[in-house]
Amino acid sequence: MIERILPSAVMSSDSYGDPPRIPQDPRETLVVSRAVASRRREFATARWCARRALSELGVPPVPLLPGPHGAPRWPDAVVGSITHCAGYRAAAVAHAARVRMLGIDAEPHAPLPRGVLESICLPEERILVRDLTAADPDVHWDRVLFCLKETVYKSWYPATGQRLEFEDARISVDPAARTFSARILVASPLRQDGRPVNVLTGRWLAGDGLVVAAIAVLRAG
Numbered sequence: 001m002i003e004r005i006l007p008s009a010v011m012s013s014d015s016y017g018d019p020p021r022i023p024q025d026p027r028e029t030l031v032v033s034r035a036v037a038s039r040r041r042e043f044a045t046a047r048w049c050a051r052r053a054l055s056e057l058g059v060p061p062v063p064l065l066p067g068p069h070g071a072p073r074w075p076d077a078v079v080g081s082i083t084h085c086a087g088y089r090a091a092a093v094a095h096a097a098r099v100r101m102l103g104i105d106a107e108p109h110a111p112l113p114r115g116v117l118e119s120i121c122l123p124e125e126r127i128l129v130r131d132l133t134a135a136d137p138d139v140h141w142d143r144v145l146f147c148l149k150e151t152v153y154k155s156w157y158p159a160t161g162q163r164l165e166f167e168d169a170r171i172s173v174d175p176a177a178r179t180f181s182a183r184i185l186v187a188s189p190l191r192q193d194g195r196p197v198n199v200l201t202g203r204w205l206a207g208d209g210l211v212v213a214a215i216a217v218l219r220a221g
């Protein structure tokens with residue numbers, strides 16, 4: 001599903017279950033050795049997806065260990081992102097020479113638990129969710145907003161080292177095109193042609209009981 005919203009420079013792989021007996025590097029196994037079985041499974045399957053995607057890039061298999069604040073450490077000159085939720089695991093990777101920032105997220109397509117929307121949205125995003133829900137009540141727009149914000153975080157942190165809070169990005173959505181943009185409301189350390197990069201754009205999709213979103217910022221040229 002994730003590949004439907006990624007550009008061709010990005011390789012991806014996904015899985016709707018946890019295949020048995022996935023080969024795993026012992027250093028990865030150690031990372032989750034004290035975790036519950038479901039966490040060990042999602043960790044292993046997502047890395048299996050990541051290695052399949054890396055092979056499409058021509059990158060040999062390597063252990064994918066967590067780095068600072070949980071972001072995976074990718075091989076040199078590779079950017080990537082991992083997501084997992086109930087019933088879905090996915091990874092996306094690209095050559096850093098072609099893609100500057102990459103983030104993906106998947107969520108169950110169901111309403112957020114009570115009270116969560118209020119804690120993750122700006123006042124104008126609350127209005128956005130209300131208006132989108134009135135126009136298309138079949139989509140759980142609160143969950144879409146959450147998924148978009150997680151995608152912003154997962155593309156922004158590896159590129160900047162900044163840990164965004166939910167109020168640090170303002171989301172707008174084009175429901176017909178299934179695109180979105182995020183204005184970053186804190187000072188950006190990233191520059192493009194001498195100007196700060198403070199708007200990210202991406203794509204999203206709701207279907208098959210899931211919401212998925214992706215941001216892939218391509219390098220010019």
Ligand SMILES: CC(C)(COP(=O)(O)OP(=O)(O)OC[C@H]1O[C@@H](n2cnc3c(N)ncnc32)[C@H](O)[C@@H]1OP(=O)(O)O)[C@@H](O)C(=O)NCCC(=O)NCCS
Pocket residue numbers: 042043046066068069070071072081082083084085104105106149150152153154155157158164165166167168169
């Ligand atoms: C890190 C976070 C974004 C992960 O999202 P999630 O929906 O909970 O979980 P997902 O399954 O989709 O993603 C988990 C994967 O994200 C990756 N990840 C974790 N921390 C990360 C980071 N700092 N940067 C990039 N990727 C990260 C990891 O690969 C992780 O899987 P793994 O531990 O098996 O390797 C989330 O837990 C979080 O901390 N959110 C709060 C911050 C936030 O979203 N702010 C909004 C800013 S607008």
